[in-house]
Amino acid sequence: MEYPSLTTKQQDFFNFLVEYAREYDQWPSHQELMDAFGFKSPRSVTQLYEALIKKHYLVKAEWGEYDFHPVQKFNLLEDEDSEEYGIPIVGLITAGGMQEAVEEDLGRVTLKSILPNYRKMKAVVVSGQSMKEAGINNGDIVLLAQTDIFDGDIGAVRYRGETSLKRIYSTPTGMKLKPANEDFEPIMIEPGEFEEVNIIGKYVGHINEKGLHKV
Structure with a gap:
Protein backbone atom coordinates (compact mmCIF):
# COMPACT_ATOMS: atom_id res chain seq x y z
CA MET A 1 0.00 0.00 0.00
CA GLU A 2 1.27 3.47 -0.84
CA TYR A 3 0.63 6.30 1.58
CA PRO A 4 0.29 9.98 0.67
CA SER A 5 3.73 11.55 0.45
CA LEU A 6 4.85 13.83 3.26
CA THR A 7 6.21 17.32 2.90
CA THR A 8 9.79 17.85 4.01
CA LYS A 9 8.64 19.36 7.30
CA GLN A 10 6.16 16.54 7.92
CA GLN A 11 8.83 13.93 7.18
CA ASP A 12 11.30 15.61 9.53
CA PHE A 13 8.62 15.77 12.22
CA PHE A 14 7.71 12.10 11.75
CA ASN A 15 11.37 11.04 11.81
CA PHE A 16 11.87 12.99 15.04
CA LEU A 17 8.92 11.20 16.63
CA VAL A 18 10.27 7.82 15.54
CA GLU A 19 13.77 8.41 16.91
CA TYR A 20 12.46 9.96 20.13
CA ALA A 21 10.08 7.04 20.74
CA ARG A 22 12.86 4.53 20.07
CA GLU A 32 10.16 19.63 23.32
CA LEU A 33 8.79 19.60 19.78
CA MET A 34 8.51 23.38 19.73
CA ASP A 35 12.13 23.68 20.88
CA ALA A 36 13.37 21.08 18.39
CA PHE A 37 11.70 22.75 15.40
CA GLY A 38 11.82 26.36 16.51
CA PHE A 39 8.06 26.77 16.68
CA LYS A 40 6.65 29.74 18.60
CA SER A 41 3.19 28.25 19.09
CA PRO A 42 1.95 24.77 20.11
CA ARG A 43 -0.57 25.12 17.28
CA SER A 44 2.25 24.40 14.82
CA VAL A 45 2.86 21.08 16.56
CA THR A 46 -0.86 20.24 16.55
CA GLN A 47 -1.12 21.01 12.83
CA LEU A 48 1.71 18.60 12.03
CA TYR A 49 0.12 15.92 14.19
CA GLU A 50 -3.18 16.41 12.37
CA ALA A 51 -1.48 16.18 8.97
CA LEU A 52 0.21 12.89 9.91
CA ILE A 53 -3.08 11.48 11.18
CA LYS A 54 -4.82 12.45 7.95
CA LYS A 55 -2.09 10.72 5.92
CA HIS A 56 -2.29 7.55 8.07
CA TYR A 57 1.11 7.87 9.70
CA LEU A 58 -0.32 8.44 13.19
CA VAL A 59 -3.55 7.75 15.05
CA LYS A 60 -5.09 9.45 18.05
CA ALA A 61 -6.14 7.12 20.84
CA GLU A 62 -9.43 7.42 22.71
CA TRP A 63 -7.67 8.94 25.70
CA GLY A 64 -6.18 11.70 23.55
CA GLU A 65 -2.65 10.33 23.21
CA TYR A 66 -0.96 9.97 19.83
CA ASP A 67 0.45 6.71 18.50
CA PHE A 68 1.90 5.36 15.29
CA HIS A 69 -0.59 3.94 12.83
CA PRO A 70 -0.53 0.10 13.11
CA VAL A 71 0.93 -0.28 9.62
CA GLN A 72 3.65 2.24 10.40
CA LYS A 73 4.50 0.27 13.53
CA PHE A 74 5.16 -2.77 11.38
CA ASN A 75 7.13 -0.70 8.89
CA LEU A 76 9.35 0.46 11.74
CA LEU A 77 10.04 -3.20 12.59
CA GLU A 78 10.76 -4.16 9.00
CA ASP A 79 14.45 -4.89 9.54
CA GLU A 80 13.96 -8.46 10.71
CA ASP A 81 17.64 -8.86 11.57
CA SER A 82 17.66 -5.87 13.89
CA GLU A 83 18.44 -6.58 17.54
CA GLU A 84 17.73 -2.99 18.51
CA TYR A 85 14.11 -2.67 17.41
CA GLY A 86 11.05 -4.82 17.97
CA ILE A 87 9.02 -5.85 20.98
CA PRO A 88 11.28 -7.29 23.71
CA ILE A 89 10.53 -10.80 24.99
CA VAL A 90 11.41 -10.45 28.66
CA GLY A 91 10.90 -13.95 30.06
CA LEU A 92 8.72 -17.00 30.56
CA ILE A 93 5.29 -17.15 32.19
CA THR A 94 3.33 -20.24 33.10
CA ALA A 95 -0.12 -20.93 31.73
CA GLY A 96 -0.69 -23.68 34.28
CA GLY A 97 -0.15 -23.48 38.02
CA MET A 98 1.63 -20.59 39.69
CA GLN A 99 5.40 -20.66 39.63
CA GLU A 100 8.33 -18.34 40.13
CA ALA A 101 8.76 -15.81 37.34
CA VAL A 102 11.63 -16.45 34.94
CA GLU A 103 13.03 -13.20 33.59
CA GLU A 104 15.56 -13.33 30.79
CA ASP A 105 16.23 -11.78 27.42
CA LEU A 106 14.61 -14.08 24.85
CA GLY A 107 14.97 -11.76 21.89
CA ARG A 108 12.40 -9.56 20.20
CA VAL A 109 9.18 -9.89 18.27
CA THR A 110 9.80 -8.50 14.78
CA LEU A 111 7.66 -8.08 11.71
CA LYS A 112 9.18 -11.20 10.17
CA SER A 113 8.29 -13.28 13.23
CA ILE A 114 4.66 -12.11 13.02
CA LEU A 115 4.30 -12.33 9.24
CA PRO A 116 7.06 -14.64 7.91
CA ASN A 117 6.05 -14.11 4.28
CA TYR A 118 5.30 -10.40 4.51
CA ARG A 119 7.61 -9.53 1.62
CA LYS A 120 5.30 -11.52 -0.68
CA MET A 121 2.19 -9.70 0.53
CA LYS A 122 0.40 -6.56 -0.53
CA ALA A 123 -2.14 -4.44 1.28
CA VAL A 124 -5.32 -2.60 0.34
CA VAL A 125 -7.60 -0.28 2.29
CA VAL A 126 -11.22 -1.39 2.60
CA SER A 127 -13.90 1.00 1.39
CA GLY A 128 -17.39 -0.09 2.43
CA GLN A 129 -19.07 -2.49 4.83
CA SER A 130 -19.87 -5.53 2.68
CA MET A 131 -17.52 -7.75 4.77
CA LYS A 132 -18.37 -6.47 8.24
CA GLU A 133 -19.74 -9.82 9.47
CA ALA A 134 -16.29 -11.29 8.77
CA GLY A 135 -14.85 -8.63 11.06
CA ILE A 136 -13.52 -6.52 8.19
CA ASN A 137 -14.75 -2.94 8.32
CA ASN A 138 -14.51 0.28 6.36
CA GLY A 139 -11.01 1.75 6.67
CA ASP A 140 -9.32 -1.51 7.70
CA ILE A 141 -6.11 -2.42 5.91
CA VAL A 142 -6.38 -5.90 4.42
CA LEU A 143 -3.32 -8.08 3.89
CA LEU A 144 -3.29 -10.16 0.71
CA ALA A 145 -1.00 -13.10 -0.05
CA GLN A 146 -0.10 -14.57 -3.42
CA THR A 147 -1.23 -18.12 -2.69
CA ASP A 148 -3.89 -20.63 -3.69
CA ILE A 149 -7.50 -19.73 -2.88
CA PHE A 150 -9.90 -22.49 -1.94
CA ASP A 151 -13.67 -22.57 -2.03
CA GLY A 152 -15.06 -20.21 0.61
CA ASP A 153 -11.84 -18.26 1.15
CA ILE A 154 -11.92 -14.47 1.21
CA GLY A 155 -10.05 -12.87 -1.64
CA ALA A 156 -9.61 -9.63 -3.52
CA VAL A 157 -10.97 -9.91 -7.04
CA ARG A 158 -10.77 -7.67 -10.09
CA TYR A 159 -13.76 -8.15 -12.39
CA ARG A 160 -14.66 -6.00 -15.38
CA GLY A 161 -12.14 -3.40 -14.29
CA GLU A 162 -13.55 -3.12 -10.76
CA THR A 163 -12.27 -4.64 -7.53
CA SER A 164 -14.01 -6.18 -4.55
CA LEU A 165 -13.24 -8.18 -1.41
CA LYS A 166 -15.57 -11.17 -1.08
CA ARG A 167 -15.79 -14.86 -0.22
CA ILE A 168 -15.14 -16.80 -3.42
CA PRO A 191 -17.89 -19.31 -17.05
CA GLY A 192 -17.82 -17.27 -20.23
CA GLU A 193 -16.70 -14.27 -18.18
CA PHE A 194 -13.85 -15.99 -16.32
CA GLU A 195 -11.26 -14.32 -18.55
CA GLU A 196 -12.40 -11.00 -17.08
CA VAL A 197 -11.66 -12.22 -13.53
CA ASN A 198 -8.30 -11.68 -11.85
CA ILE A 199 -7.62 -12.86 -8.28
CA ILE A 200 -5.46 -10.14 -6.71
CA GLY A 201 -4.70 -12.11 -3.56
CA LYS A 202 -6.01 -14.20 -0.70
CA TYR A 203 -7.06 -12.46 2.50
CA VAL A 204 -4.71 -13.46 5.33
CA GLY A 205 -5.49 -10.78 7.88
CA LYS A 214 -4.59 -12.79 11.39
CA VAL A 215 -6.63 -15.60 9.87
Missing part, protein backbone atom coordinates in the same frame (compact mmCIF):
# COMPACT_ATOMS: atom_id res chain seq x y z
CA GLU A 23 15.28 6.25 22.44
CA TYR A 24 12.94 7.16 25.29
CA ASP A 25 10.01 4.76 24.79
CA GLN A 26 7.57 7.66 25.06
CA TRP A 27 6.33 10.67 23.10
CA PRO A 28 7.96 14.09 23.26
CA SER A 29 6.06 16.92 24.88
CA HIS A 30 4.71 19.81 22.84
CA GLN A 31 7.40 22.01 24.37
CA TYR A 169 -17.18 -19.89 -4.27
CA SER A 170 -17.31 -22.21 -7.25
CA THR A 171 -20.84 -23.04 -8.34
CA PRO A 172 -22.32 -25.38 -10.98
CA THR A 173 -23.00 -22.29 -13.08
CA GLY A 174 -19.75 -20.39 -12.53
CA MET A 175 -18.38 -18.35 -9.65
CA LYS A 176 -20.04 -16.54 -6.76
CA LEU A 177 -18.53 -13.60 -4.90
CA LYS A 178 -20.40 -13.54 -1.61
CA PRO A 179 -20.41 -10.57 0.79
CA ALA A 180 -20.44 -10.97 4.57
CA ASN A 181 -23.33 -8.56 5.00
CA GLU A 182 -26.98 -9.32 4.31
CA ASP A 183 -27.49 -5.81 2.95
CA PHE A 184 -25.39 -6.69 -0.12
CA GLU A 185 -26.17 -9.09 -2.95
CA PRO A 186 -23.66 -11.70 -4.17
CA ILE A 187 -21.98 -11.22 -7.53
CA MET A 188 -22.52 -14.10 -9.94
CA ILE A 189 -19.96 -14.70 -12.71
CA GLU A 190 -20.64 -17.09 -15.58
CA HIS A 206 -6.21 -7.13 8.44
CA ILE A 207 -4.95 -4.20 10.46
CA ASN A 208 -6.93 -1.49 12.20
CA GLU A 209 -6.57 0.78 15.22
CA LYS A 210 -6.83 -2.28 17.48
CA GLY A 211 -3.84 -3.95 15.86
CA LEU A 212 -3.20 -6.98 13.65
CA HIS A 213 -5.87 -9.64 13.09
Whole structure:
Protein backbone atom coordinates (compact mmCIF):
# COMPACT_ATOMS: atom_id res chain seq x y z
CA MET A 1 0.00 0.00 0.00
CA GLU A 2 1.27 3.47 -0.84
CA TYR A 3 0.63 6.30 1.58
CA PRO A 4 0.29 9.98 0.67
CA SER A 5 3.73 11.55 0.45
CA LEU A 6 4.85 13.83 3.26
CA THR A 7 6.21 17.32 2.90
CA THR A 8 9.79 17.85 4.01
CA LYS A 9 8.64 19.36 7.30
CA GLN A 10 6.16 16.54 7.92
CA GLN A 11 8.83 13.93 7.18
CA ASP A 12 11.30 15.61 9.53
CA PHE A 13 8.62 15.77 12.22
CA PHE A 14 7.71 12.10 11.75
CA ASN A 15 11.37 11.04 11.81
CA PHE A 16 11.87 12.99 15.04
CA LEU A 17 8.92 11.20 16.63
CA VAL A 18 10.27 7.82 15.54
CA GLU A 19 13.77 8.41 16.91
CA TYR A 20 12.46 9.96 20.13
CA ALA A 21 10.08 7.04 20.74
CA ARG A 22 12.86 4.53 20.07
CA GLU A 23 15.28 6.25 22.44
CA TYR A 24 12.94 7.16 25.29
CA ASP A 25 10.01 4.76 24.79
CA GLN A 26 7.57 7.66 25.06
CA TRP A 27 6.33 10.67 23.10
CA PRO A 28 7.96 14.09 23.26
CA SER A 29 6.06 16.92 24.88
CA HIS A 30 4.71 19.81 22.84
CA GLN A 31 7.40 22.01 24.37
CA GLU A 32 10.16 19.63 23.32
CA LEU A 33 8.79 19.60 19.78
CA MET A 34 8.51 23.38 19.73
CA ASP A 35 12.13 23.68 20.88
CA ALA A 36 13.37 21.08 18.39
CA PHE A 37 11.70 22.75 15.40
CA GLY A 38 11.82 26.36 16.51
CA PHE A 39 8.06 26.77 16.68
CA LYS A 40 6.65 29.74 18.60
CA SER A 41 3.19 28.25 19.09
CA PRO A 42 1.95 24.77 20.11
CA ARG A 43 -0.57 25.12 17.28
CA SER A 44 2.25 24.40 14.82
CA VAL A 45 2.86 21.08 16.56
CA THR A 46 -0.86 20.24 16.55
CA GLN A 47 -1.12 21.01 12.83
CA LEU A 48 1.71 18.60 12.03
CA TYR A 49 0.12 15.92 14.19
CA GLU A 50 -3.18 16.41 12.37
CA ALA A 51 -1.48 16.18 8.97
CA LEU A 52 0.21 12.89 9.91
CA ILE A 53 -3.08 11.48 11.18
CA LYS A 54 -4.82 12.45 7.95
CA LYS A 55 -2.09 10.72 5.92
CA HIS A 56 -2.29 7.55 8.07
CA TYR A 57 1.11 7.87 9.70
CA LEU A 58 -0.32 8.44 13.19
CA VAL A 59 -3.55 7.75 15.05
CA LYS A 60 -5.09 9.45 18.05
CA ALA A 61 -6.14 7.12 20.84
CA GLU A 62 -9.43 7.42 22.71
CA TRP A 63 -7.67 8.94 25.70
CA GLY A 64 -6.18 11.70 23.55
CA GLU A 65 -2.65 10.33 23.21
CA TYR A 66 -0.96 9.97 19.83
CA ASP A 67 0.45 6.71 18.50
CA PHE A 68 1.90 5.36 15.29
CA HIS A 69 -0.59 3.94 12.83
CA PRO A 70 -0.53 0.10 13.11
CA VAL A 71 0.93 -0.28 9.62
CA GLN A 72 3.65 2.24 10.40
CA LYS A 73 4.50 0.27 13.53
CA PHE A 74 5.16 -2.77 11.38
CA ASN A 75 7.13 -0.70 8.89
CA LEU A 76 9.35 0.46 11.74
CA LEU A 77 10.04 -3.20 12.59
CA GLU A 78 10.76 -4.16 9.00
CA ASP A 79 14.45 -4.89 9.54
CA GLU A 80 13.96 -8.46 10.71
CA ASP A 81 17.64 -8.86 11.57
CA SER A 82 17.66 -5.87 13.89
CA GLU A 83 18.44 -6.58 17.54
CA GLU A 84 17.73 -2.99 18.51
CA TYR A 85 14.11 -2.67 17.41
CA GLY A 86 11.05 -4.82 17.97
CA ILE A 87 9.02 -5.85 20.98
CA PRO A 88 11.28 -7.29 23.71
CA ILE A 89 10.53 -10.80 24.99
CA VAL A 90 11.41 -10.45 28.66
CA GLY A 91 10.90 -13.95 30.06
CA LEU A 92 8.72 -17.00 30.56
CA ILE A 93 5.29 -17.15 32.19
CA THR A 94 3.33 -20.24 33.10
CA ALA A 95 -0.12 -20.93 31.73
CA GLY A 96 -0.69 -23.68 34.28
CA GLY A 97 -0.15 -23.48 38.02
CA MET A 98 1.63 -20.59 39.69
CA GLN A 99 5.40 -20.66 39.63
CA GLU A 100 8.33 -18.34 40.13
CA ALA A 101 8.76 -15.81 37.34
CA VAL A 102 11.63 -16.45 34.94
CA GLU A 103 13.03 -13.20 33.59
CA GLU A 104 15.56 -13.33 30.79
CA ASP A 105 16.23 -11.78 27.42
CA LEU A 106 14.61 -14.08 24.85
CA GLY A 107 14.97 -11.76 21.89
CA ARG A 108 12.40 -9.56 20.20
CA VAL A 109 9.18 -9.89 18.27
CA THR A 110 9.80 -8.50 14.78
CA LEU A 111 7.66 -8.08 11.71
CA LYS A 112 9.18 -11.20 10.17
CA SER A 113 8.29 -13.28 13.23
CA ILE A 114 4.66 -12.11 13.02
CA LEU A 115 4.30 -12.33 9.24
CA PRO A 116 7.06 -14.64 7.91
CA ASN A 117 6.05 -14.11 4.28
CA TYR A 118 5.30 -10.40 4.51
CA ARG A 119 7.61 -9.53 1.62
CA LYS A 120 5.30 -11.52 -0.68
CA MET A 121 2.19 -9.70 0.53
CA LYS A 122 0.40 -6.56 -0.53
CA ALA A 123 -2.14 -4.44 1.28
CA VAL A 124 -5.32 -2.60 0.34
CA VAL A 125 -7.60 -0.28 2.29
CA VAL A 126 -11.22 -1.39 2.60
CA SER A 127 -13.90 1.00 1.39
CA GLY A 128 -17.39 -0.09 2.43
CA GLN A 129 -19.07 -2.49 4.83
CA SER A 130 -19.87 -5.53 2.68
CA MET A 131 -17.52 -7.75 4.77
CA LYS A 132 -18.37 -6.47 8.24
CA GLU A 133 -19.74 -9.82 9.47
CA ALA A 134 -16.29 -11.29 8.77
CA GLY A 135 -14.85 -8.63 11.06
CA ILE A 136 -13.52 -6.52 8.19
CA ASN A 137 -14.75 -2.94 8.32
CA ASN A 138 -14.51 0.28 6.36
CA GLY A 139 -11.01 1.75 6.67
CA ASP A 140 -9.32 -1.51 7.70
CA ILE A 141 -6.11 -2.42 5.91
CA VAL A 142 -6.38 -5.90 4.42
CA LEU A 143 -3.32 -8.08 3.89
CA LEU A 144 -3.29 -10.16 0.71
CA ALA A 145 -1.00 -13.10 -0.05
CA GLN A 146 -0.10 -14.57 -3.42
CA THR A 147 -1.23 -18.12 -2.69
CA ASP A 148 -3.89 -20.63 -3.69
CA ILE A 149 -7.50 -19.73 -2.88
CA PHE A 150 -9.90 -22.49 -1.94
CA ASP A 151 -13.67 -22.57 -2.03
CA GLY A 152 -15.06 -20.21 0.61
CA ASP A 153 -11.84 -18.26 1.15
CA ILE A 154 -11.92 -14.47 1.21
CA GLY A 155 -10.05 -12.87 -1.64
CA ALA A 156 -9.61 -9.63 -3.52
CA VAL A 157 -10.97 -9.91 -7.04
CA ARG A 158 -10.77 -7.67 -10.09
CA TYR A 159 -13.76 -8.15 -12.39
CA ARG A 160 -14.66 -6.00 -15.38
CA GLY A 161 -12.14 -3.40 -14.29
CA GLU A 162 -13.55 -3.12 -10.76
CA THR A 163 -12.27 -4.64 -7.53
CA SER A 164 -14.01 -6.18 -4.55
CA LEU A 165 -13.24 -8.18 -1.41
CA LYS A 166 -15.57 -11.17 -1.08
CA ARG A 167 -15.79 -14.86 -0.22
CA ILE A 168 -15.14 -16.80 -3.42
CA TYR A 169 -17.18 -19.89 -4.27
CA SER A 170 -17.31 -22.21 -7.25
CA THR A 171 -20.84 -23.04 -8.34
CA PRO A 172 -22.32 -25.38 -10.98
CA THR A 173 -23.00 -22.29 -13.08
CA GLY A 174 -19.75 -20.39 -12.53
CA MET A 175 -18.38 -18.35 -9.65
CA LYS A 176 -20.04 -16.54 -6.76
CA LEU A 177 -18.53 -13.60 -4.90
CA LYS A 178 -20.40 -13.54 -1.61
CA PRO A 179 -20.41 -10.57 0.79
CA ALA A 180 -20.44 -10.97 4.57
CA ASN A 181 -23.33 -8.56 5.00
CA GLU A 182 -26.98 -9.32 4.31
CA ASP A 183 -27.49 -5.81 2.95
CA PHE A 184 -25.39 -6.69 -0.12
CA GLU A 185 -26.17 -9.09 -2.95
CA PRO A 186 -23.66 -11.70 -4.17
CA ILE A 187 -21.98 -11.22 -7.53
CA MET A 188 -22.52 -14.10 -9.94
CA ILE A 189 -19.96 -14.70 -12.71
CA GLU A 190 -20.64 -17.09 -15.58
CA PRO A 191 -17.89 -19.31 -17.05
CA GLY A 192 -17.82 -17.27 -20.23
CA GLU A 193 -16.70 -14.27 -18.18
CA PHE A 194 -13.85 -15.99 -16.32
CA GLU A 195 -11.26 -14.32 -18.55
CA GLU A 196 -12.40 -11.00 -17.08
CA VAL A 197 -11.66 -12.22 -13.53
CA ASN A 198 -8.30 -11.68 -11.85
CA ILE A 199 -7.62 -12.86 -8.28
CA ILE A 200 -5.46 -10.14 -6.71
CA GLY A 201 -4.70 -12.11 -3.56
CA LYS A 202 -6.01 -14.20 -0.70
CA TYR A 203 -7.06 -12.46 2.50
CA VAL A 204 -4.71 -13.46 5.33
CA GLY A 205 -5.49 -10.78 7.88
CA HIS A 206 -6.21 -7.13 8.44
CA ILE A 207 -4.95 -4.20 10.46
CA ASN A 208 -6.93 -1.49 12.20
CA GLU A 209 -6.57 0.78 15.22
CA LYS A 210 -6.83 -2.28 17.48
CA GLY A 211 -3.84 -3.95 15.86
CA LEU A 212 -3.20 -6.98 13.65
CA HIS A 213 -5.87 -9.64 13.09
CA LYS A 214 -4.59 -12.79 11.39
CA VAL A 215 -6.63 -15.60 9.87
